[in-house]
Amino acid sequence: MRKVWRGVLIFTAIAVTLPLVILLLIHFTPHPPTGKMDYARELLSKAEVNKANTYSKKLFTEARIFYDSAMVNWKKENKRFIYFRHYDKVASFADLSAKKASQACENSVSTSANLKIKLKQKIDTLDGLVVQLDQLFNTYPLPSEIRNRISKGKILLKEAEIVYNKGMYFQANRKITDSEYLLTGSYENASTSLKNYFKSFSVWKRWVDKTLNDSKKNNDYSIIIDKFSRKCFIYLSGSRKYIFDAELGKNWVGSKRVKGDMATPEGMYKIAKKFDGGKTKYYKALLLDYPNDDDKQKFRAEIENGSLPASSKIGGLIEIHGNGGKGIDWTEGCIALTDREMDVVFKIVRVGTPVTIIGSMVELKDVVDK
Amino acid sequence: MKNKVLMGLAAIAMVAFLSSCGKVPQAKVDATNAAIEAAQTAEAAVYVPAEFSAVQDSMKSINAAIEVQKSKLFKKFGPIEVKLDETLAAANKVATDAAAKKDEVKKEVETTMTAVKAVIEENGTLMKKAPRGKEGAAVLEAMKTDMAAIEASVADAQALYDKGTYMDALNKIKAASDKANGINTELKDAIAKVHGKTPMAAKKK
Numbered sequence: 001m002r003k004v005w006r007g008v009l010i011f012t013a014i015a016v017t018l019p020l021v022i023l024l025l026i027h028f029t030p031h032p033p034t035g036k037m038d039y040a041r042e043l044l045s046k047a048e049v050n051k052a053n054t055y056s057k058k059l060f061t062e063a064r065i066f067y068d069s070a071m072v073n074w075k076k077e078n079k080r081f082i083y084f085r086h087y088d089k090v091a092s093f094a095d096l097s098a099k100k101a102s103q104a105c106e107n108s109v110s111t112s113a114n115l116k117i118k119l120k121q122k123i124d125t126l127d128g129l130v131v132q133l134d135q136l137f138n139t140y141p142l143p144s145e146i147r148n149r150i151s152k153g154k155i156l157l158k159e160a161e162i163v164y165n166k167g168m169y170f171q172a173n174r175k176i177t178d179s180e181y182l183l184t185g186s187y188e189n190a191s192t193s194l195k196n197y198f199k200s201f202s203v204w205k206r207w208v209d210k211t212l213n214d215s216k217k218n219n220d221y222s223i224i225i226d227k228f229s230r231k232c233f234i235y236l237s238g239s240r241k242y243i244f245d246a247e248l249g250k251n252w253v254g255s256k257r258v259k260g261d262m263a264t265p266e267g268m269y270k271i272a273k274k275f276d277g278g279k280t281k282y283y284k285a286l287l288l289d290y291p292n293d294d295d296k297q298k299f300r301a302e303i304e305n306g307s308l309p310a311s312s313k314i315g316g317l318i319e320i321h322g323n324g325g326k327g328i329d330w331t332e333g334c335i336a337l338t339d340r341e342m343d344v345v346f347k348i349v350r351v352g353t354p355v356t357i358i359g360s361m362v363e364l365k366d367v368v369d370k
Numbered sequence: 371m372k373n374k375v376l377m378g379l380a381a382i383a384m385v386a387f388l389s390s391c392g393k394v395p396q397a398k399v400d401a402t403n404a405a406i407e408a409a410q411t412a413e414a415a416v417y418v419p420a421e422f423s424a425v426q427d428s429m430k431s432i433n434a435a436i437e438v439q440k441s442k443l444f445k446k447f448g449p450i451e452v453k454l455d456e457t458l459a460a461a462n463k464v465a466t467d468a469a470a471k472k473d474e475v476k477k478e479v480e481t482t483m484t485a486v487k488a489v490i491e492e493n494g495t496l497m498k499k500a501p502r503g504k505e506g507a508a509v510l511e512a513m514k515t516d517m518a519a520i521e522a523s524v525a526d527a528q529a530l531y532d533k534g535t536y537m538d539a540l541n542k543i544k545a546a547s548d549k550a551n552g553i554n555t556e557l558k559d560a561i562a563k564v565h566g567k568t569p570m571a572a573k574k575k
Contacts, residue, residue, distance in 0.1 A: 075437060162548075
């Protein structure tokens with residue numbers, strides 16, 4: 001009987017002790033920083049959603065490295081005997097990862113927002129530049145290389161707009177930078193050429209004033225060709241009577257220097273001869289006395305200073321003639337009007353009528369403002 | 371005394387048994403990782419980035435959950451296995467979706483490319499018909515340079531397409547398409563203006 005009681009006692013003791021031991025074992029098991037790891041992962045995920053891997057790459061990469069380090073340490077600790085495990089490092093890496101991920105997220109949001117604003121401004125500016133380029137230089141004889149750069153710049157700007165609208169700001173930025181390089185470079189190049197051209201404005205103004213004074217004084221007709229506006233102005237006694245559209249030589253910017261340069265000369269000329277009927281292939285023509293003494297002197301000086309080859313020849317046969325109305329500068333240096341306009345001009349002018357050809361009657365700033 | 375020793379050993383054996391009864395479902399982990407890798411190879415990050423990101427997040431949380439279980443005295447991988455099954459299915463879907471999206475983008479590039487080429491050709495014809503009045507011809511000259519740039523852009527898009535970078539090709543060809551259509555509209559408007567005037571003039575007579 002005693003033996004039975006002893007057995008019951010032992011069994012009861014074990015039945016009570018064993019769960020207690022198990023509970024104690026569980027209680028003293030080291031706990032991994034699960035919450036911290038979850039939080040870090042959550043922040044990493046949030047950062048990724050906010051494109052931190054693009055807009056805050058450094059911080060995001062650091063956050064990821066810290067998270068991976070936490071995982072590596074966690075795995076390492078889990079390989080040790082359960083009661084020898086220490087998760088301090090894991091927790092520390094998880095904290096660092098969360099901190100960096102949070103910073104990456106904030107940084108990404110602000111960077112992309114700033115970039116969005118900045119790029120929009122750049123796109124608008126470049127769009128404005130394209131409009132300006134079109135307005136100022138569509139009919140300006142730019143070198144084909146510059147024209148190609150402008151066209152390429154425009155396409156790149158369009159591509160930038162497309163990727164910008166998709167929220168791909170870094171890609172948009174690269175394309176905008178390339179487009180900006182092409183467009184602003186071309187604009188500066190063209191503007192410099194234009195500014196240099198307009199340096200002669202005071203001379204042109206003097207010629208215009210003299211031409212108008214002479215017209216007034218002699219009570220006679222005189223013609224002024226404004227190359228930049230492509231206009232042919234006809235004055236009688238200093239008052240404007242007619243305005244016609246004029247077409248010029250293909251390379252009309254700058255004065256004519258040499259035979260075959262396709263440039264329309266600039267200077268004060270007179271009508272030397274009048275041709276009509278079968279004497280001209282351009283319906284009717286007014287031959288100018290180009291080259292005049294000034295042109296010859298300039299040409300000789302350029303040969304002497306070596307800016308023109310010694311074998312160069314001075315051009316000639318510059319006319320105001322018909323067959324115009326093509327809407328493009330197509331002549332080899334002459335001024336083309338429509339046949340109907342040519343009829344008017346031909347009728348009112350005579351041999352000796354002054355023809356003054358200038359770059360522009362208005363200053364560059366007025367041209368640009370217009 | 372002998373009984374006591376036996377009882378103690380039994381208790382230790384039970385603890386050891388309970389603490390090691392759960393095993394990491396390594397085969398499933400490997401299969402899921404392989405599926406994620408396959409999705410990555412299918413350019414899921416490019417074509418279905420949000421979905422791919424979700425699968426990656428899911429795998430990360432599974433890895434953490436595995437370590438949580440490994441940290442415990444009594445491991446339980448049942449729910450993780452369920453999660454792994456779900457993630458594996460999601461990864462496979464992402465790979466399929468990425469391939470489908472890629473194919474869709476590819477087709478869009480092809481369609482846009484064909485359309486742009488047709489517009490370029492039409493623009494060539496329209497340029498011959500376009501009015502060449504005051505400044506018209508000069509504008510046409512500028513348009514010709516723009517058209518040359520568009521054609522170069524189409525060639526670039528084709529090169530990107532041949533390389534298999536369809537998203538970049540699409541962005542490029544869309545820009546070319548916008549520009550070519552812009553010129554097309556300008557030309558048609560200019561022609562319409564001229565054609566619009568003629569009947570009016572005829573009426574006046």
